Structure formats: C-alpha cells, structure tokens
Amino acid sequence: MKLRILEILEEKKKTKYWLYIQLGLSYQNFNKIVNNQTKSIKFENLKAICDILECTPNDLFEEYHNAKPQ
DSSP, X not given: OEEXXXXXXXXXXXXXXXXXXXXXXXXXXXXXXXXXXXXXXXXHHHHHHHHHHTOOHHHXXXXXXXXXXX
C-alpha cells in the first residue's frame, strides 16, 4: 500500500507545508508519512488527514505491486 497524499495535495492545489501546519505533527513524522517512509500510521492521524483533505481512506491509499523476476 502507498499513500497518495502528495497527489491529493496537488489535485487540491495545496502545499506540503499547508498540510504540515494543519496536522500539527512533528516534521520528522509528517515527512515520513507524506513520503511513504513509514510502516504504520495512527488512526487518529489518518482521520485528521482525511478530514483536512476532505477525502476518504480509500482516496488516500493506492495498492502497488513490485515486479518479481521469473
């Protein structure tokens, strides 16, 4: 699974900084979430992101598959 936060921000013409200020997380945690460098996300943060971006969790996540050599 991959978070689509950057894509949604672009669609809504908002910046990462705008979302960072809205969320109130530490920059280190925020940056890991936005750049898909985290292995987990708290439900409260997920809900806050959805509320701020006016989207659903389904909108936030994208499934991807790693190509495996045969």
